[in-house]
Amino acid sequence: MKSNPKTPSDSSVEMREMVMPNHTNPQNTVFGGTVMSWIDVAAAMVAARHCGRPVVTAHIDDIDFIAPIKMGYHVLIQASLNYVGRTSMIVGVKVTSENPYTGESRTTTKAYLTFVALDDLGRPVEVPSLSPVSEDEKRRFENAKKRVSMKKTVRDSLRQKS
Numbered sequence: 323m324k325s326n327p328k329t330p331s332d333s334s335v336e337m338r339e340m341v342m343p344n345h346t347n348p349q350n351t352v353f354g355g356t357v358m359s360w361i362d363v364a365a366a367m368v369a370a371r372h373c374g375r376p377v378v379t380a381h382i383d384d385i386d387f388i389a390p391i392k393m394g395y396h397v398l399i400q401a402s403l404n405y406v407g408r409t410s411m412i413v414g415v416k417v418t419s420e421n422p423y424t425g426e427s428r429t430t431t432k433a434y435l436t437f438v439a440l441d442d443l444g445r446p447v448e449v450p451s452l453s454p455v456s457e458d459e460k461r462r463f464e465n466a467k468k469r470v471s472m473k474k475t476v477r478d479s480l481r482q483k484s
């Protein structure tokens with residue numbers, strides 16, 4: 323039996339990083355794998371906060387690198403739960419770079435990740451339902467639901483052809 327529904331703000335996470343030389347590529351901007359690691363950590367914290375269980379990353383969807391992030395810039399990673407299935411949770415993450423000297427900021431990366439909650443034996447376990455409250459949360463919920471359904475259609479069609 324599912325427990326009471328939770329809202330996206332019950333589990334949302336904000337993390338900050340400062341771009342150091344060990345985060346960068348030969349162009350002196352952040353290495354894509356570093357951004358992916360920050361995204362995965364923030365999103366995993368959201369999923370674990372929602373279900374109160376250990377979680378694993380099952381899938382990373384639609385990661386868009388929109389703009390590079392320069393050395394010395396500050397990075398804001400905002401993650402919140404968009405949708406839940408029976409045992410899976412879809413987390414949306416937005417990364418923003420901030421010039422610490424001018425305050426100028428821009429969105430640099432967006433991604434959607436699917437996590438699965440695990441029981442004490444490492445098997446998928448049911449998660450609490452999600453109740454979106456704000457208009458943005460409701461829009462993200464509906465969009466994620468469409469994405470899940472589209473992915474299932476593609477998967478089924480590929481399975482039939484193979």
Ligand SMILES: CC(C)(COP(=O)(O)OP(=O)(O)OC[C@H]1O[C@@H](n2cnc3c(N)ncnc32)[C@H](O)[C@@H]1OP(=O)(O)O)[C@@H](O)C(=O)NCCC(=O)NCCS
Pocket residue numbers: 377378379380381406407408409410411436438446
């Ligand atoms: C994720 C994992 C637990 C799923 O196990 P499974 O035996 O396939 O479980 P199920 O088929 O019952 O699927 C469980 C849920 O995961 C979802 N799921 C599984 N694989 C998925 C994928 N590739 N993309 C999206 N959702 C997926 C299913 O749709 C189902 O969701 P629902 O319960 O909300 O309907 C298993 O594949 C695993 O352990 N993968 C490795 C995880 C890992 O090591 N991650 C990296 C480090 S954290």
